[in-house]
Amino acid sequence: MAIDQKTQDDQFAAKKAADDASFLQRRSQEDAKFQADKAQSEKVFTDRKAEEAGAPARQAQQDAANRGIVGGVLGAVGVVAGIGLMNKLEGVIPMATLSGAQNGNVIQGVAQQNGFNVASMAAGVSTGLQNTMNTAMNFLTPPKQNGP
Amino acid sequence: MNVELGKLADGGLVVMCDAPFPHEIRRIEYYRDQRLMMLVYADNDHEGDLMHYELSGVAAQSVETSPSVLVVDHAPDRKLYGYDVPLIQVGF
Numbered sequence: 001m002a003i004d005q006k007t008q009d010d011q012f013a014a015k016k017a018a019d020d021a022s023f024l025q026r027r028s029q030e031d032a033k034f035q036a037d038k039a040q041s042e043k044v045f046t047d048r049k050a051e052e053a054g055a056p057a058r059q060a061q062q063d064a065a066n067r068g069i070v071g072g073v074l075g076a077v078g079v080v081a082g083i084g085l086m087n088k089l090e091g092v093i094p095m096a097t098l099s100g101a102q103n104g105n106v107i108q109g110v111a112q113q114n115g116f117n118v119a120s121m122a123a124g125v126s127t128g129l130q131n132t133m134n135t136a137m138n139f140l141t142p143p144k145q146n147g148p
Numbered sequence: 149m150n151v152e153l154g155k156l157a158d159g160g161l162v163v164m165c166d167a168p169f170p171h172e173i174r175r176i177e178y179y180r181d182q183r184l185m186m187l188v189y190a191d192n193d194h195e196g197d198l199m200h201y202e203l204s205g206v207a208a209q210s211v212e213t214s215p216s217v218l219v220v221d222h223a224p225d226r227k228l229y230g231y232d233v234p235l236i237q238v239g240f
Contacts, residue, residue, distance in 0.1 A: 080231070082227070089156070089220070089230075091157040092154045092157070094153075094154045095153045095155050096203050097152055098185055098201060099149060099151040107152050110166065
């Protein structure tokens with residue numbers, strides 16, 4: 001009787017081990033499928049965001065093509081000169097050095113030679129301290145340079 | 149070539165140089181991840197100039213929300229003139 005009970009226990013343990021192994025294998029497969037589906041969903045989402053982000057540039061190219069610029073090569077539009085340009089430039093605020101000397105004098109120099117005014121720091125303060133501080137910092141803090 | 153970026157009273161952006169640009173600018177590309185701008189010329193032999201300096205956060209924010217830039221071509225011996233060029237955002 002004792003031997004039969006032991007046999008039954010052994011059989012039960014073996015069956016349980018087999019069931020556990022089967023369960024773990026099934027769960028592992030389901031996890032893998034879930035991860036694959038998730039990766040696919042994320043890729044679809046990322047692709048869609050990339051598509052949306054690229055839309056303005058494509059629209060600009062299409063607009064340029066519609067204006068008769070062959071092949072959608074973007075080009076200059078709306079040339080202004082004379083008093084119209086002076087009015088547009090009046091009160092310009094220097095924001096950043098893009099290339100060359102970091103003295104903040106390029107726009108100021110062009111303004112002095114051509115007769116329009118550059119907004120002073122005092123004028124900038126009235127429009128927003130944070131912007132003025134950042135504008136000033138842009139010239140005071142040397143930006144990182146591209147290349148050696 | 150010393151080049152600066154400015155903000156106009158109407159909220160637009162302007163790129164100004166203290167000498168004439170070497171060629172007419174066709175468009176300006178802005179590389180968001182590097183915060184660098186590139187002037188792209190209408191000349192096959194001289195395609196463009198990559199600007200040397202990264203933009204600050206505030207300047208970058210203005211550039212990222214602007215569809216175009218007013219380019220002002222300045223030379224001491226002739227009249228100032230400007231033209232709008234598209235500002236192309238590159239990267240995410």
